[in-house]
Amino acid sequence: MFYLIGLGLGDAKDITVKGLEIVRKCDKVLLEGYTSILTVGKDILEEYYGRPLVLADRELCEGAIDDILLEAKNAEVALLVVGDPLGATTHTDMLLRAKQFGVKTQIIHNASIMNAVSCCGLQLYNFGETVSIPYWTDTWKPDSFFEKIVANYSRNLHTLCLLDIKVKEPTEESLTKKVRQYMEPKFMSVKEAAEQLVQIIENNPDASGIYKNSIAVGLSRVGATDQQIAVMSLDAMRSFDLGPPLHSLVIPAPNLHPLEMDYLAQFKSDS
Amino acid sequence: MFYLIGLGLGDAKDITVKGLEIVRKCDKVLLEGYTSILTVGKDILEEYYGRPLVLADRELCEGAIDDILLEAKNAEVALLVVGDPLGATTHTDMLLRAKQFGVKTQIIHNASIMNAVSCCGLQLYNFGETVSIPYWTDTWKPDSFFEKIVANYSRNLHTLCLLDIKVKEPTEESLTKKVRQYMEPKFMSVKEAAEQLVQIIENNPDASGIYKNSIAVGLSRVGATDQQIAVMSLDAMRSFDLGPPLHSLVIPAPNLHPLEMDYLAQFKSDS
Structure with a gap:
């Protein structure tokens, strides 16, 4: 399963309860870091979520996304996105590719600007x-x-x-x-x-x-x-x-x- | 303090972690029930939040809001709103009235349609x-x-x-x-x-x-x-x-x- 999880706008606690539960059970959690930022850094999020986060930059999101999606075929993978996960075209594109690969997806919405x-x-x-x-x-x-x-x-x-x-x-x-x-x-x-x-x-x-x-x-x-x-x-x-x-x-x-x-x-x- | 807390769109777990923490510490929690609805009822929310909820209908939100705001002068009062709390004019109006009464306010955003x-x-x-x-x-x-x-x-x-x-x-x-x-x-x-x-x-x-x-x-x-x-x-x-x-x-x-x-x-x- 591939999860796109919105983090909201402020700090670590602006994730929804549903989002946090998914983060805590996933095999791999990526943090998208180039379309927006929170007021706290990756280290604070890692500490609060109790999980290591892989920083996903533009090269990874646009270039190496297929490998991540294929990984999500047999594992639980989440990509954390500041605001709502569907604010940027990149993420809609990811969901379409996931479908092509037969990977299930779930979107966890949140506040965005x-x-x-x-x-x-x-x-x-x-x-x-x-x-x-x-x-x-x-x-x-x-x-x-x-x-x-x-x-x-x-x-x-x-x-x-x-x-x-x-x-x-x-x-x-x-x-x-x-x-x-x-x-x-x-x-x-x-x-x-x-x-x-x-x-x-x-x-x-x-x-x-x-x-x-x-x-x-x-x-x-x-x-x-x-x-x-x-x-x-x-x-x-x-x-x-x-x-x-x-x-x-x-x-x-x-x-x-x-x-x-x-x-x-x-x-x-x-x- | 008067809190306006967005509940998001789906069920009880779409509240943010920050929102849930506030709900659990408040003296009084109202649930606004006439501008939108969740897919679950008041009873499910009460069970999940571990708090009784007072149903706030239009008459209460537009008529008796001043009493609630005055209560929030010396107590922690939250109004839960489906989606984001500032989607409806009523809630912006509440924040202005709170200011007139000298009541502090905080908004907890969430996803909305x-x-x-x-x-x-x-x-x-x-x-x-x-x-x-x-x-x-x-x-x-x-x-x-x-x-x-x-x-x-x-x-x-x-x-x-x-x-x-x-x-x-x-x-x-x-x-x-x-x-x-x-x-x-x-x-x-x-x-x-x-x-x-x-x-x-x-x-x-x-x-x-x-x-x-x-x-x-x-x-x-x-x-x-x-x-x-x-x-x-x-x-x-x-x-x-x-x-x-x-x-x-x-x-x-x-x-x-x-x-x-x-x-x-x-x-x-x-x-």
């Missing part, structure tokens, strides 16, 4: 399409996600922006070498996302209805005890520090429900 | 605005949700349709009487939702791009061991039984990603 974002008081049913904001480089500055934000905004819908994560990314120079070298892990902050958004807005003035003084909601470490939420203009958010990762950003709809306004007001910054 | 719907293989970031389909009566047949489905569809986005739930609804005749009488609880099935959608389509032929032979995805008891997913035309779905509640319906975008198509193909019905 896609529903826990409601902690800022904006109602989930008022969200439109979710977008991902990628890290820009000197030569590559994609901005197609902004059109989606504008499309949501024009229909009076909020947009959840998932911010880029770079974990175990090979350096450009090492791509042609035998021995891969990896970049330091990096997680886009609300500050960095706001900076890229303001640049797009300044390149397209008056075209979108969204301006640099439009309100944005920054969220960090949602679900953890030190979760932070901040409400201010995109412009001000460019210099606002929300602490350690993970961060997410929401561009609220232009017209909010009174309850949404009251709730957001708690998080308004003076700056 | 808003993210677990990804179990059908449609990717969450391809979903647009979520809609609710209400039960029609002889004289009241609202269809504004259909415009939202069409707006998503035209942007190539999927629509999650949440289906109506009637729990402890007073009968119309009893509204003017001293003693309230209540209707039998009812939960809209995928069959009933498809029937209403086909009626709307037949009243607006060719206006939307969505036809009665368009594909729909029916889901029942998501997250439970007897979860069912069925893929067929809206027309066929009018006579397809997906078993006991809760049900949800998805209208997929017109152009699917190959991985989404492959995944959905598993659930295609011959009918």
Whole structure:
């Protein structure tokens, strides 16, 4: 049996009781570590679950997954995923491959940023399409996600922006070498996302209805005890520090429900 | 302290470890029973948690909530909610009231249909605005949700349709009487939702791009061991039984990603 188990968002105890029972009985437990992270490390999880965890990076999940699935034909194997296990395409693909191999699967759902974002008081049913904001480089500055934000905004819908994560990314120079070298892990902050958004807005003035003084909601470490939420203009958010990762950003709809306004007001910054 | 604890979607063991620890130490534990239901009843939950649960119906949650919040000033009180606790406006409102009373709050997130719907293989970031389909009566047949489905569809986005739930609804005749009488609880099935959608389509032929032979995805008891997913035309779905509640319906975008198509193909019905 191959289990995909969601860990939720905060720490070791955000796993469900059902998930924990499976982890404790499995022959092999892998921890997926490149699409998201918890606020605690692998060692804390190992101690709490009472099990050694094999770190599963992108190479393993996308390259060597068939070997793991074949192992799951005659053993109990679990892959632990931060948030809900079906948030990323990779995991849906794994389930399809498992089926081809005749391996049984079970999914243990959990909270993910896609529903826990409601902690800022904006109602989930008022969200439109979710977008991902990628890290820009000197030569590559994609901005197609902004059109989606504008499309949501024009229909009076909020947009959840998932911010880029770079974990175990090979350096450009090492791509042609035998021995891969990896970049330091990096997680886009609300500050960095706001900076890229303001640049797009300044390149397209008056075209979108969204301006640099439009309100944005920054969220960090949602679900953890030190979760932070901040409400201010995109412009001000460019210099606002929300602490350690993970961060997410929401561009609220232009017209909010009174309850949404009251709730957001708690998080308004003076700056 | 006032805790809002998500129970997830399936049974008693879908609560998180953190949530269970809080339930076991609280002075009073309420179970919200009118916005959603688990596949197991209150008695099973009480046995598993080892705690008596007070059933919190709409009247209590919307009328007598202030008394409960005041109680939480000097005691540990938890409200258990199926899915994630912030899926419904009522709970956001409770948190605002708690703040006014100076009562501390904590939210324990969990899976909800808003993210677990990804179990059908449609990717969450391809979903647009979520809609609710209400039960029609002889004289009241609202269809504004259909415009939202069409707006998503035209942007190539999927629509999650949440289906109506009637729990402890007073009968119309009893509204003017001293003693309230209540209707039998009812939960809209995928069959009933498809029937209403086909009626709307037949009243607006060719206006939307969505036809009665368009594909729909029916889901029942998501997250439970007897979860069912069925893929067929809206027309066929009018006579397809997906078993006991809760049900949800998805209208997929017109152009699917190959991985989404492959995944959905598993659930295609011959009918």
